[in-house]
Amino acid sequence: MKLPQFDYQAPQTIAEAIELLAKYEDDASVLAGGQSLIPLLALRLARPAVLIDINGVSDLAGLSLAHGQVTIGTLTREYRAEESDVVADRLPLLAAALPLIGHAAIRSRGTVGGSLAHGDPAAELPAVALALDATFVVRGATGERIIKAPDWFEGYLTTARRPDELLIEVRFPAAGPGTGASFVEVARRHGDFAIVGLATSLTLADGRISDARLALAGVSDVPVRAAEAEDVLIGEQPSAALFGEAARRATAGLDPPADLHGSADYRTKIAATLIRRGLRGAADNASERQANG
Ligand SMILES: Cc1cc2nc3c(=O)[nH]c(=O)nc-3n(C[C@H](O)[C@H](O)[C@H](O)COP(=O)(O)OP(=O)(O)OC[C@H]3O[C@@H](n4cnc5c(N)ncnc54)[C@H](O)[C@@H]3O)c2cc1C
Structure with missing residues (x-):
């Protein structure tokens, strides 16, 4: 599908880009990789009057x-x-x-x-x-x-x-050697957006969990931190029973949206499975990273 018409600006410095944003504000969209913006334009879900292409602003990469x-x-x-x-x-x-x-x-x-x-x-x-x-x-x-x-x-x-x-x-x-992580998700095909995804970071000290960070994707209109699960984990030794309890607590109050990819109940069940799986993966990763120094 052809894109709608727009003016095109290609600043070369951060200052120029900011000047253009100040001039056009809501009428402009910043173009970075275009992997989300261009489909939105093609589908007419975004209609900016001006595209500010920042790909020439080398100071923004690194x-x-x-x-x-x-x-x-x-x-x-x-x-x-x-x-x-x-x-x-x-x-x-x-x-x-x-x-x-x-x-x-x-x-x-x-x-x-x-x-x-x-x-x-x-x-x-x-x-x-x-x-x-x-x-x-x-x-x-x-x-x-x-x-x-x-x-x-x-x-x-x-x-x-x-x-x-x-x-x-x-x-x-930055994570130290005692911190391990995993990202697990369920998607219809590899490369698709997740139906539900889970980011997990665990820090182990003397065999116990000293820091736990979990955030779910696909269960709300924003990513959601699983704070109830984190509270259960701190100070404990990793185990299947502990991870099961963390999954139960984290999903008890979850109210995900339903769409053609899955009901709210399906998403909640996936989230519980991912929490158990993600915690096991992050704990294993933390042990490996600790062993490798
Ligand atoms: C087929 C396909 C599959 C994909 N699958 C996934 C997936 O599984 N998981 C996933 O996470 N993503 C997926 N994506 C999206 C991909 O990760 C995009 O790269 C990303 O979402 C947007 O990055 P971009 O640099 O392309 O941003 P753009 O598309 O250029 O911009 C995205 C939005 O951010 C704004 N923006 C960009 N940079 C700035 C800035 N510096 N300041 C202010 N506003 C800015 C733009 O104005 C626009 O509104 C997929 C895309 C496609 C086409």
Whole structure:
């Protein structure tokens, strides 16, 4: 399907991009990898008057580790993050999630910031960002704002970013060797968006769980932190019985949406299975990472 007509702007610097956003605000859409925006345009679900293509703004791409944080520039392609040694060593949860996003061709264009700015509640990266309490840095004509993940996801495809602001980078706390992770999901086919997905990060100290972070995708209009499960896990030794109890607690109050892919009850049952499976995977991963130092 042909795209609707729009004006096209291609800034080369962050300052130029922000100037354009301040000028056009709601009339503009930022174009990053285009893997979500272009389908929205083709289906006429978005009709921006202007596209601000940030692909020429090289300062927006890159990945670095400093002061216990991994900072990922918004324009960093998903495949670049997937190939990064820093991500493999210090962000095991992101490393587990990235290969599940669509297919290689999509990840070669799609950007980390694009997925998080889009804010699809069934997508992998929003659940990862919520589980890890990531920090979002946005900049507009009036300055910079720092937004924590729980405040970033406001509703279905809606984030705390204002129309005149550009997402600049996302900061994740770097994991130590005692932290392991898993991303598990049920999708109709490999590469499809998850019906339900689960991001899990577990830290083990002296054989007990000292930190637990779980976030579900596909169960609400935003990713959802499974705080009840986390409370059950802290201070305990990993076991099948403990993981079963965490799954029971986390799903007791869940009220997922029903659609043609599954009823609310089906999604709740998948979530319980994924929590048991995800916790086992994350605990095994933590033990392996500890053993490898
Ligand atoms: C066939 C197919 C399958 C897919 N499967 C999956 C999947 O399984 N899981 C998954 O998570 N995703 C999936 N995706 C989406 C993919 O991950 C996208 O790459 C991602 O959602 C958006 O990233 P993008 O860089 O392409 O952003 P774009 O499409 O360019 O932009 C997405 C939105 O974010 C805004 N935006 C982008 N960057 C910024 C910025 N710096 N500041 C402010 N606003 C910004 C845009 O204006 C737009 O509203 C799939 C896509 C396709 C086409």
